[in-house]
Amino acid sequence: MSASCACLDHVVGHAAQREFTVSPRDTAIALGSGSVNVLATPMAIAWCEAVTTIAISEAACGDCTTVGYKIDFLHLFPTSVGESVYANALVESVSGDRIIFSIDLRNAEMQVGTGKITRVRVARNSWI
Numbered sequence: 001m002s003a004s005c006a007c008l009d010h011v012v013g014h015a016a017q018r019e020f021t022v023s024p025r026d027t028a029i030a031l032g033s034g035s036v037n038v039l040a041t042p043m044a045i046a047w048c049e050a051v052t053t054i055a056i057s058e059a060a061c062g063d064c065t066t067v068g069y070k071i072d073f074l075h076l077f078p079t080s081v082g083e084s085v086y087a088n089a090l091v092e093s094v095s096g097d098r099i100i101f102s103i104d105l106r107n108a109e110m111q112v113g114t115g116k117i118t119r120v121r122v123a124r125n126s127w128i
Contacts, residue, residue: 016089024037073115100118
């Protein structure tokens, strides 16, 4: 894709943040990923991945998009229902069609998750 579309070649340094509040549907019990009533790791990852797309959304043209490729995530501390967290994403590098983000999930006091997400640029019409 990069040979024909360069819209995301210069996104290093782009960042985004979004606040999320943990609801009962976001818990490990609700998602079936555990037996405690706290933020589920799959939901934490989904929130971080959503913020990666926000970070590059203004640079993306209509001909291409990105898809998830690789996730490395450490879920460090639990977050209770009703608590807010901030998901952050920063583009660290672009290598060919791969865009690598550092991700961070924080509550008011501490980091509750951290990691990396790699997304791959693809032709939008090839994935529809």
